[in-house]
Amino acid sequence: MSFKVLVFPGFGFLFCLAMLAEWIDRRMIARFQGRVGPPVFQPLADFIKLLGKEDLLPTGVNEKLMAALPLISLAACLTAGMYIPVAGVSVNNFEGDLIVVLFLLSLPSLLYFLAGWSSIGIYSILGGNRALLQFFSYEVPFLLALSGPAILNSSWNITDIMVNQSTSIWAIFVLPVGFMLAFFGLIGKLKRDPLDIPKAQSEIVAGPLTEFSGRKLAIWHLANQIQTVVGIFLLVDTYFGGGVIESRLATFLLFSFLALLILVSLSVMSAMYARLRIDQLARLGWKRLIPLSLLQIAFIVWMGKGF
Amino acid sequence: MTSTLIQKVFRWARRKSLWVLHYNSGGCNGCDIEFLDLLTPRYDVERLGIRQESVPRHADILLCTGPVTRQSRDRVLQIFTQIPEPKWVVVVGSCGCSGGVFQGSDYVLGGVDQVIPVDLYIPGCPCRPEIIIEGLIKLLEKIE
Numbered sequence: 001m002s003f004k005v006l007v008f009p010g011f012g013f014l015f016c017l018a019m020l021a022e023w024i025d026r027r028m029i030a031r032f033q034g035r036v037g038p039p040v041f042q043p044l045a046d047f048i049k050l051l052g053k054e055d056l057l058p059t060g061v062n063e064k065l066m067a068a069l070p071l072i073s074l075a076a077c078l079t080a081g082m083y084i085p086v087a088g089v090s091v092n093n094f095e096g097d098l099i100v101v102l103f104l105l106s107l108p109s110l111l112y113f114l115a116g117w118s119s120i121g122i123y124s125i126l127g128g129n130r131a132l133l134q135f136f137s138y139e140v141p142f143l144l145a146l147s148g149p150a151i152l153n154s155s156w157n158i159t160d161i162m163v164n165q166s167t168s169i170w171a172i173f174v175l176p177v178g179f180m181l182a183f184f185g186l187i188g189k190l191k192r193d194p195l196d197i198p199k200a201q202s203e204i205v206a207g208p209l210t211e212f213s214g215r216k217l218a219i220w221h222l223a224n225q226i227q228t229v230v231g232i233f234l235l236v237d238t239y240f241g242g243g244v245i246e247s248r249l250a251t252f253l254l255f256s257f258l259a260l261l262i263l264v265s266l267s268v269m270s271a272m273y274a275r276l277r278i279d280q281l282a283r284l285g286w287k288r289l290i291p292l293s294l295l296q297i298a299f300i301v302w303m304g305k306g307f
Numbered sequence: 308m309t310s311t312l313i314q315k316v317f318r319w320a321r322r323k324s325l326w327v328l329h330y331n332s333g334g335c336n337g338c339d340i341e342f343l344d345l346l347t348p349r350y351d352v353e354r355l356g357i358r359q360e361s362v363p364r365h366a367d368i369l370l371c372t373g374p375v376t377r378q379s380r381d382r383v384l385q386i387f388t389q390i391p392e393p394k395w396v397v398v399v400g401s402c403g404c405s406g407g408v409f410q411g412s413d414y415v416l417g418g419v420d421q422v423i424p425v426d427l428y429i430p431g432c433p434c435r436p437e438i439i440i441e442g443l444i445k446l447l448e449k450i451e
């Protein structure tokens with residue numbers, strides 16, 4: 001059990017992947033901008049340096065809460081990682097774990113809002129409010145988009161969804177729109193560039209994380225990176241059937257390729273698009289994306305009747 | 308034994324990852340433009356792990372440009388105390404080092420070292436980006 005928690009697929013494995021993913025992401029963005037980008041150990045150096053820094057907090061905040069928030073966020077992301085099959089290997093699974101994983105992945109956004117609210121600073125509170133508004137705009141389409149493959153394969157177990165698709169057809173070919181919605185939702189969830197409204201650097205400095213420093217900031221960054229990895233794996237498992245084919249090696253290669261593809265697409269989106277305004281995002285979310293995702297569900301149900 | 312190893316790891320990390328907070332304490336904006344050049348494709352200091360941050364609490368280095376005016380004195384002090392230890396102060400530009408062309412003015416206190424301790428002076432009016440990079444690398448070697 002402790003091996004599962006500490007090494008695979010728990011902390012050690014996800015930590016290494018998170019560092020690697022951050023490096024690939026930063027390097028890709030730098031390349032797209034015509035720069036060279038950071039060396040491979042950069043995320044690790046940043047993390048260790050932050051661990052060794054002084055831990056300052058503004059006067060008047062609830063210190064226990066401020067210390068607990070990043071830890072809960074990290075724990076939620078790590079727990080979600082326990083239920084995600086990696087390269088066809090599923091360590092834990094039960095019926096309904098898709099719902100649990102989706103809940104655990106949405107927890108950091110709420111904690112992010114709380115972090116802003118409890119750190120008593122004008123920028124943090126503004127950022128927290130924006131985080132909550134953004135949460136309502138992307139979360140609903142994300143949930144509906146990920147329930148598409150679940151209904152299609154009539155199971156709420158990620159492993160079952162994955163295995164089912166390897167014998168029939170990948171969900172992305174049936175539901176390309178659903179994949180787009182899920183991808184968009186993932187960008188919003190990770191607060192990456194076109195949707196980095198809650199932490200918009202040029203408007204509200206660093207949003208809810210403005211008052212965090214040292215160890216707490218390191219854990220926030222780590223939680224966000226692990227969330228990136230888990231989110232990408234979730235998309236690969238539900239929409240690409242986890243890349244499962246006969247041989248172990250081929251599955252591993254295909255899975256890595258697909259995960260890398262999604263990661264690079266995320267970087268492309270960050271490098272290409274400017275930030276949306278919060279009202280633009282809310283309008284886009286509620287007027288376009290949610291009706292679209294509902295239409296998709298109707299389409300699946302209609303298709304199920306047709307067969 | 309283990310403690311020296313841990314110290315070594317931390318020293319390595321500190322040398323490889325510097326987050327810079329940039330503050331104009333009263334200069335003419337010339338040095339600020341030169342500093343921003345560091346982030347462009349031509350110089351790209353992200354190679355060296357240097358990154359611009361916008362919050363004092365996340366930063367390691369306070370990079371000041373320009374002399375300290377009476378107006379900005381309190382702000383420099385406040386920003387400096389908000390940066391968590393270990394921290395360093397770098398002054399860019401002649402007038403940040405000594406007051407430069409603004410020396411003797413009624414509204415200027417002088418160089419940045421009149422208000423906070425400075426670790427590195429980079430003179431020039433304005434200094435070229437190459438010199439700023441060289442200065443930052445000198446600072447990296449000093450870090451323990």
Ligand code: SF4
Pocket residue numbers: 334335336337338339372373374399400401402403407408431432433434
């Ligand atoms: S050193 Fe020269 S260029 Fe730099 S802020 Fe002072 S006057 Fe402007």
